[in-house]
Amino acid sequence: MSESIIGGSPRRIDGRLKVTGQALYTADQHPPGMLFAYGVFSTVASGSIKSLDSEAARRSTGVIDILHHGNFPEAFHTSPVPFSLAGVLTGTRTDEKRLPFEDERILYAGQFVALVIADTFEHVREAALKVKVSYNASATIANLAQGLKHKAPADGGQGHKRGDPVAAFDNGVQQVDQTYSTPVQTHNPMEMHATVAMWEGDRLVVYEATQSVVVQRNTLAQVFGLPPEKVEVRAPFIGSGFGSKLWVWPHCIAACAAAKKVGRPVQLVVPRAQMFTTVGHRPQTRQRMRLAADAEGKLVSLRHESLNTAGFGDKYVENCGGMSASLYACANVEISHGIVQVNRGAPTSMRAPGAAPGLFALESAIDELAEKCQMDPLTFRQLNYAEHNEQDNLPWSSNHLREALEQGAQRFGWATRKADIGSMRDGHEVIGYGMAQCNWDAFRTPAQARVAIKSDGRAHVFCAAQDIGTGTYTVIAQCVSELTGLSMDKIDVELGNSSFPPAPVSGGSWLTASVLPAVAEATRKALEQLKGFAASEQGGMANVKPEAIKVSNGTLSAGDKREDFANVLKRLKIASAEGEASTGMVENPKHAFSSFGAHFVEVRWDPGISRLRVARVVSAIDVGKIVNAKTARNQVEGAIVMAIGMALFEATDYDERNAMPVNNNYAEYVVPVHADQPEIEVILLDYPDYHLNEFGARGIGEIGVTGLAAAVANAVYHATGKRVRDLPISLEKLMEGVPTTSA
Secondary structure, three states: OOOOOOOOOOOOOOHHHHHOOOOOOHHHOOOOOOEEEEEEEOOOOOEEEEEEEOHHHHOOOOEEEEEEOOOOOOOOOOOOOOOOOOOOOOOOOOOOOOOOOOOOEEOOOOOEEEEEEEOOHHHHHHHHOOOEEEEEEOOOOOOHHHHHHHOOOEEOOOOEEEOOHHHHHHOOOEEEEEEEEEOOEOOOOOOOOEEEEEEEOOEEEEEEOOOOHHHHHHHHHHHOOOOHHHEEEEOOOOOOOOOOOOOOOHHHHHHHHHHHHHOOOEEEEOOHHHHHOOOOOEOOEEEEEEEEEOOOOOEEEEEEEEEEEEEOOOOOOOOOOOOOOOOEOOOOEEEEEEEEEEOOOOOOOOOOOOHHHHHHHHHHHHHHHHHHOOOOHHHHHHHOEOOOEOOOOEOEOOOOHHHHHHHHHHHHOHHHOOOOOOOEEEOOEEEEEEEEEEEEEOOOOOEEEEEEEEOOOOEEEEOOOOOOOOOHHHHHHHHHHHHHOOOHHHEEEEOOEOOOOOOOOOOOOOHHHHHHHHHHHHHHHHHHHHHHHHOOOOOOOOOOOHHHOEEEOOEEEEOOEEEEHHHHHHHOOOOEEEEEEEEOOOOOOOOEOEEEEEEEEEEEEEOOOOEEEEEEEEEEEEOEOOOOHHHHHHHHHHHHHHHHHHHHOOOOOEOOOOOOEOOOOOOOOOOOOHHHOOEEEEEEOOOOOOOOOOOOEOOOOOHHHOOHHHHHHHHHHHHHOOOOOEOOOOHHHHHOOOOOOOO
């Protein structure tokens, strides 16, 4: 091909299926004889089940069975071996360690206490409302503050220390010692969690809204005592997940057990209210930042101590200090994490876990220190640029943060910023400019793929990777098109089935960087086999050495000989030329892998009507080679909007008296809508990082959400003089201390 398709902007190959309704999601699956399940959920957050009366529900129309802790089929805990990057193809993972209906204990509000199975959705929901449960309620721990009063935090690990940060802080010329907090945030993808489970003899087949069909399969195999080859998990389309669909949750195990007990397929869709309770969330955090600088504005000490909430029985760590250990040059650093148990469901990864709340604290504190040093926030960050990764003492594989800062500032117009608080105005509106750096680790994990070049002139790719709406179908097709010269419309990609060659989870911004090398190598192997066919006696290119045959535009050529892929295979009556390949992690890395960027934000505050809005965002992002500019830009834009929600709107609230969620619905859990969208400009630097993989691509899904909340908070401070350290930045917080007039 004369021009590389890698780096272009082809449309999504699955787009037409989605806009025409042909893409079937989990809840769209209706195998013959399917029944419906609906949960009964606890109405207390702590205690035990005193009694459960299901008689009226059993007499309800269409009811087949009702499961609870007294009659739930046998199930097993998963192996205690922790999930790791190296074990991405063999690992198991449940964030809620307790099995559904394991006993009568209640650990959080919204916990499954019974499961009704009936012939229609209407019948099952009606019957579920008739199940009567009484509880022995006990005292609850509703939030982080109450948890700290109850018990000292447990060590969360993942710490780091270098130098003597205490002495360096004490001797610093300028110091910041502040605490920042973030609330529980709930993922709320448009597609709710769902399972369709069916047993074919001793074989379990599951449609699941999951970001990890392989880990899901491995986990279900252990839970039900099956070999992994007896379990198949399918997820051809997922309506996003933001991390909530990475691992196995109680509803999936319950649906599989129900299908086994009744001997028919069962569908279970988690109601929106329970999306706030039983399928994870970003935990509440409290982070103390202690920073110090010398007389020139150089960082001399950085301490980041974070606490996060976790459910009872769970030990989830929100790694808030992960980026703080290496983003800035500083000889004296200490990072620590603590866990505080509360009566909430298990937390889990949410887009940019750790880094999103962690960089809110870090980049807010950096701004505060820059002000104390009487330095421009941009200049302060440029001065403290980390030339290498000081945490691991390794050079960066590729780091263009300096250019991101320069390009972002230039396109945004940062030079026009007036330093004085509230000094920039446009009519009734006060304008604030803020900025922050963004950062996310880069990974490459094990992956496999199979590619078949077929006798009909098409190429077919099989991989257990999932497309959660990010464009994985499309970038895989781009890879095959690049190597074969076939047009995108001649490439079929099948994903999201655990029976395909295994692939990592769609999370952590590592899928593209991990899968594309495997797809590329499998494609090359298929082409080598095809060349061998062509060079055979009946292949059309006899007497030509296979290594002399070239590939372009779906044809093989050598000198004046030219053969279409399809003609070679048809002549030999061979269905396809195939290749399968696997790739692993970077062995013995000599570099530190990370992605970088900078956000520049304009907010507008109208004090007369108490209106705050984000008006403009410019983000310059350094994530290696851009495989598809359209889907990459879309990922960053979506992350920016999600981070605006984090900054201004989102918080799951719990009643302090009983730990019950009070806004577990889309009406009261506020997220950005169309009216909240700012002007967004995304600059993609596009510097390949060939130390990570042959394409030079790093992940892009997470980084856009990191740092943005701090950039908004910093802009709000510039406009209003209010330094909000407790997200979200609500109007009430901005109005605190403002005199009111009585009527």
